[in-house]
Amino acid sequence: MEITWEDGNRITYSAEQLRWACPCAECRGEMGAPGRLSRVKTLSPEELSIKDVTLVGQYALQIAFESGHATGIYTFPYLRALRS
Numbered sequence: 001m002e003i004t005w006e007d008g009n010r011i012t013y014s015a016e017q018l019r020w021a022c023p024c025a026e027c028r029g030e031m032g033a034p035g036r037l038s039r040v041k042t043l044s045p046e047e048l049s050i051k052d053v054t055l056v057g058q059y060a061l062q063i064a065f066e067s068g069h070a071t072g073i074y075t076f077p078y079l080r081a082l083r084s
């Protein structure tokens with residue numbers, strides 16, 4: 001996935017990088033409970049390939065993976081910070 005930012009910076013993200021960075025509660029954990037990504041060391045190929053990307057309002061992208069996991073909402077500041 002590639003994003004061209006307003007300042008002209010073009011950043012390419014791998015599906016694997018995005019999957020491991022999934023910000024959803026299930027992956028990250030919530031209220032002190034560890035998330036799924038802190039409990040596993042590997043993910044299956046279906047989990048690491050992007051099926052669909054949807055724009056959420058003006059502020060974020062929802063990324064759906066082939067595994068069906070689609071609860072991650074990646075805000076643009078979050079995406080930008082991933083690679084800055």
Ligand SMILES: [Zn+2]
Pocket residue numbers: 022023024025026027028069071072
């Ligand atoms: Zn997630």
